[in-house]
Amino acid sequence: MMLGQQPQGPSLAITAHNASDLQNVETFGKQDPYFQFSLDITNPKSFQKSFVHKDAGKNPVWNQSFNIPLNREPELFVEIMDEEMTADAVIGFAAIPLTQVYNAPGATLYGNFDLYTTALKQVGTVTLTLTAHNLPGTAPGYGAPSSSPIRGESRINEIHQKRIKSLKSKEVATEVGAAALGGLFAVGAGLLANKLVQDGHKKEQARKEQEAEAQAERERLESEKKALEEQRSTYERTHSEEEAKLAREQEALRVQQKFNSSSEDQARIAREQEALRIQQKFNSSSREEHHEHHHHSKHHSSWNATGTYSVGEKVTYQGREFICLQGHTSNPTWEPTQAHSLWRAE
Numbered sequence: 001m002m003l004g005q006q007p008q009g010p011s012l013a014i015t016a017h018n019a020s021d022l023q024n025v026e027t028f029g030k031q032d033p034y035f036q037f038s039l040d041i042t043n044p045k046s047f048q049k050s051f052v053h054k055d056a057g058k059n060p061v062w063n064q065s066f067n068i069p070l071n072r073e074p075e076l077f078v079e080i081m082d083e084e085m086t087a088d089a090v091i092g093f094a095a096i097p098l099t100q101v102y103n104a105p106g107a108t109l110y111g112n113f114d115l116y117t118t119a120l121k122q123v124g125t126v127t128l129t130l131t132a133h134n135l136p137g138t139a140p141g142y143g144a145p146s147s148s149p150i151r152g153e154s155r156i157n158e159i160h161q162k163r164i165k166s167l168k169s170k171e172v173a174t175e176v177g178a179a180a181l182g183g184l185f186a187v188g189a190g191l192l193a194n195k196l197v198q199d200g201h202k203k204e205q206a207r208k209e210q211e212a213e214a215q216a217e218r219e220r221l222e223s224e225k226k227a228l229e230e231q232r233s234t235y236e237r238t239h240s241e242e243e244a245k246l247a248r249e250q251e252a253l254r255v256q257q258k259f260n261s262s263s264e265d266q267a268r269i270a271r272e273q274e275a276l277r278i279q280q281k282f283n284s285s286s287r288e289e290h291h292e293h294h295h296h297s298k299h300h301s302s303w304n305a306t307g308t309y310s311v312g313e314k315v316t317y318q319g320r321e322f323i324c325l326q327g328h329t330s331n332p333t334w335e336p337t338q339a340h341s342l343w344r345a346e
Contacts, residue, residue, distance in 0.1 A: 019092075077093075078126060
């Protein structure tokens, strides 16, 4: 939809200003570039395109504007094509993330966006002004763009890349078929020769691009392989370090347990030695008390009315000596002169 036919609701205004430093896909003469775009890469019929800038070569200018309905799609898919008599040739393509537009002041972005080949090679830039209108959550998109374009973000979407590969395959097949058909009607051998040379160049270019794609894929796989090897090496090193750390911790625990066990044994032995020492001291004290008792016994202590006596123990009472016949604890009525069952005079 051309600018001026603004749809109701949210919309995206696109102004295709120009492209710069494009690769040349034309073997003879100058290429005739045009710009085409879509928000839905899965629908080939959704693409809209600018007019063809005849003989523009590597630096076409369009300054053409469009306005399309917008539903917060994540990407805008752009392609620069070379118009041909048979199948149009792809010059470059890119996917432009629209978050940079939604987040820009006034939801307007004036920028240069890199273009690519299917072999991931950068092949020039396209200059666009992108404005989001009536989008919920954004400021009104009518602010004036900056005086000079900024460097915008663009990338390769895998689905878009497959579409471009398919277009290039059709282009080569169509060119080869056209060359064969043209040979039937060629008036001059020179015309046919030139056409065959041109087709040969395109086939060679397609072959080189396929080789470049294959090389890029090999490099990607090699890079992934290297990254996986580094991850495995890091994991093995970390695992080994963790095992060594665990072994050290287990050994330290074993030593600590052994030390604790030894300390407990030493404490137990100390307790036993202390108990033995106390027992020995007690036994020694008992022997001393017994010896003292016998020592006193030999001196025939005086009879004590409340004393305790054992068999054979001797006392003096009223100037006489008595020997104990039965162990007992005395009382005042059991005087040795009276208690003949307990005492006997010597």
